[in-house]
Amino acid sequence: MTSHADLRNRAGVGNAFPASQPREGERLADLFGTSEDSEVLLRAIYAEDRVAVPSEGGGYRVVELPVEGDRYPGISDSDPAAFVEECEIYEQFGVRPRGAKPLNRLLVPPHGEYRFPHLGSPAPKELRAPHYVAGPALEFPVGPVRGVAQESLYIGLVTSGEEVIDLYLLLWHKHRGIERRLEGLPVEKALFFVERAEGLSAVANSWAFCRAVESVLGWTPPPAAENARAIALELERLYNHAAAVAALGQATGLSVGQAQGEIALEQLLRLNAAVFGHRYLFGVLALGGVARLPDMDALRALLPRAREELAHVLEALFSTNSFLDRLEAAGVVAPEVAARLGLVGPVARASAADLDTRRDHPFGAYRDHRVDVPTRPAGDVLARMEVMDAETRESLRLVEELVAAGDEAPEAKGSAAAQSSGTLRAGSALGWCESSRGEVLAWVDLDGNGRVRRARLRPASVRNWRAFDDAARSRNVFTDVPIIEASFWLTVAGFAR
Amino acid sequence: MSRLGGHQAEGDLAPPRASRQDHSAPLERDAQQDVDALSARLGSDVRSMFSRSLHIRTVDTGSCAACESEVRLLVAPHYDLHRLGLFFTPSPRHADLLLVTGAVTRAMDGALAKTYAAMPDPKVVVAVGACPLGGVYSEDAMVHGDLESVLPVDVFVPGCPPSPLALLHGLLVAAGRLKEKVEASDFCFRGELLDGGAPEGGVPLR
Incomplete structure (x- = not known):
């Protein structure tokens, strides 16, 4: 199997920026800017997956990159996955990679007399989506108001009639500036917004955020709380995969x-x-623990029927040939593309990338509960459906294991309340989690009063939308686009946050 | 045999009926009774007014995607709006009811205004969830903070996100509001045009 690093080396990585160079076997997980004393500082997060012994940092390495003036050595030259982040940093801080590479508009809307909320001061210029339609092709505009109860998103479909020649996305319609809002908020209030950055991955995002804050403050959640968090995370995965399956049925x-x-x-x-107590598991997590423990009796009573229903629909779909034919070879993301773009989650696993933070960087209850990670080599919609099917079974197994573990350890039944008596500290730390869409990262910088100085949220949707156009371009027709979208099962909210 | 084909499918598709006889938990049974009671009221109102065709257009103005999930579930088997004569429509020109979710981002101003303008009168606007109520985001350069500063809102449905049951209740209230508007509208043009515009309180026929 080809690792991310192999492919990068094969591509002939330049040596432009020694500090930003990934070590052997590392993957660029995120890149973002911070502003300290009116000086812009970039931070890259590298992940070393499949570390044999989980260390304190869990295999993640946060690297600080200096900016000279308003330029820095481009990272996307050697690591194309960083291009989206370079655009975002330009919008927020006005600093850009060296050279004349055009940057795209990412989150700041193009219109408006109002002042855009830059985190830094210089106004962004020359933001453009370089896109040309020539010859017998035409651009078919879809959105931002799309189908019934679909998220706002502009899809520029370039077509010659039926085949998708090119496709590009404008994802800024839903930008609410949540990262900016978090600045100056007490961590408890910040958690409220973190959950609402991507409502369908509320547990995963807030767990990553809680872990980052807890690392700074040195709090340790009690075992019962860790158990409850893991149960919530797996329930979130289950409902998201069920929703993706329903969406695939609709799209086909x-x-x-x-x-x-x-x-x-x-x-x-x-x-x-x-x-x-909440259909989308909002408000379950609290800093230092959980706000409420699960009702285990209700879980034991209701889970068998949910399992039966899930097994029923998956078994039925996998024995419906007309459905499977529609998925096969649609929306292919080649393993090289998945590695080059740094994809995560089921989309990456369906393209042969063997990644899962629950196994590679174990945290919380996953230190005691091993996760079996399914992968598929094909990279098409069918492979993603198969991965989601396998993950559904694995999540059901994990929930049972976690419920049993909660029963076996009577001392774990104690308080799940936050150990908030600890002193407040200043500092920064990284938290991570595995949502149903893939790896979630949260980096926070706290001042000494328990307030956020800068927070970076990186839901999995941020990572995976960048492969959507590749998937749609791979010899697909119009009607494949909704199918591919359902199989990715991303949210615009998480990207635009 | 595939369970999606053949005679079994029809039975499988009717979970509310099946669940009441079978192994449903008490909690779920109560919820289903509420759904049925609300549905009966909503259905008769909609039927009498629109001969079973009240059409809904949705617009997302920066939600967290949870409201969208709940709105989509309205047409799922447990709630099944279609049996009540309510339909989602992709075209605003066919819509009587605008369902708005999200924080009302300024980036969606144009799209939201065009959608609203394209809807024929009389129309009602339903704000779904805590965000368009102004309960989550305060006004800043990115968002308006609440929907009422952009559009005249007829019904607010609170909740974060509101459950499909709350949405059904909101639609019931909105259907009543639409009924008032329909009754107050002068659909038949009888008289002169005032300054070339619409007659007082009415909509001219063109």
Whole structure:
């Protein structure tokens, strides 16, 4: 299997920026800017996956990169995955990579007389989406107001009639500036916004954020809370995969499959409400622990039926050939592309990338509970569906294991309240988690009063949208685009946050 | 045999009925009774007013995607809006009801205004969730903070996100509001045009 590093080396990495060079076997997980004393500082996060012995940092390395004037050596030259982040840093701070490489508009809307919320001061210029349609092709505009209860997103479909020749996305319609809002907020209030950055991955994002804050403050959640967090995370994965399956049924025009998927989804959401008190598991996590422990009796009572319903719909879909034919060879993300763009989650795993933070960088209850990570080599929609199917089974197994572990350890039944008596400290730290969409990162810098100086949220959607155009371009027709979108199952909210 | 084909499919597709007989938890049974009771009221109102065709257009103005998930579930088997004569429509020109979710970002101003303008009168606007109520985001350079500063809102549905049951209730209230507007509208043009515009309180026929 080809690792990310192999491919990067094969591409002939320049030596422009020694500090930013990934070590052997490392993957660029994130790149973002911070502003300290009106000086812009870039931070790159490198992940060494599959570390044999999990260290304190969990295999993540945060590297600081200096900026000279308003320029820095471009990282996307050697690591194309960084291009999106370079655009974002330019919008926020006005600093850009050396050279004349055009940067795209990412999150700041193009119109408006109002002052854009730069984190830094210089106004961005020359932001453009370089895009040309020539010859017998035309651009078919989709969005930002799209289908029924779909998120706002502009898809520029370039077509000659049926085949998708090119596709580009404008994802800024939903930008709410959450990272900016977090600045100056007390960490408890910040958590409220972190959950709402990507509502369908509320547990994963808030867990990553909580872990970052807890690392700075030196708090240790009690075992019962770690157990509860893991149960919540797996329930979140289950309902998201059920929703993706329902969406695949809808996108392929298979109404019965869609309805069955929605039945499973609604049951899982009702299960969430019965176990944790919220259908989308908002407000479950608290800093230093959880706000409420799961109702284990409700979980034991409702889980078998949800399992039955999930097994039913997955078994039925996998024995419906007309459905499977529609998925096969649609929306292919080649393993090289997945590695080059630094994809995460089911999309990466369906393209042969063997990544899962729960296993590679174990945290919380996953230190005691091993996770079996499914991968597929094909990279098409069918492979992603197979990965989601396998993950659904694994999550069901994990939930049972976690429930049993909660029963076996009577001392773990104690308080799940936050150990907030600890002193407040200044400092910065990284937290991570595995949402149903993939690796989630949160980096926080706290002042000494328990307030956020700068927070960086990187939901998995930020990572995976960048492969959407590649997937859609790979010899697909119009009607494949919704199918690919359902199989990625990303949120615009998480990207635009 | 595939369970998606053949005779079994019909039985499988009817979970509310099946669940009441079978192994449903008490919690779920209560919820389902609420759904049925609300649905009966909503259905009769909509039927009498629009002969089973109240059409809904949704616009997302910066939600966290949870509201979208709940709105999508309205047409799922457990709630099944279609049996009540309510439909989602992709075209605002066919829509009587605008369902707005999200923090009302300024970037969506144009799209939201065009969608609203394209809807025929009389129309109602339903704000879904805590964000358009102004409960999550305060006004800043990116968001308006609440929907009422942009559009006239007829019904607010609170919740973060509001459950499909709360949305059904909101639609019931909105259907009542639409009924008032329909009754107050002068659909038949009888008289002169005032300054070339619409007659007082009415909509001219063109």
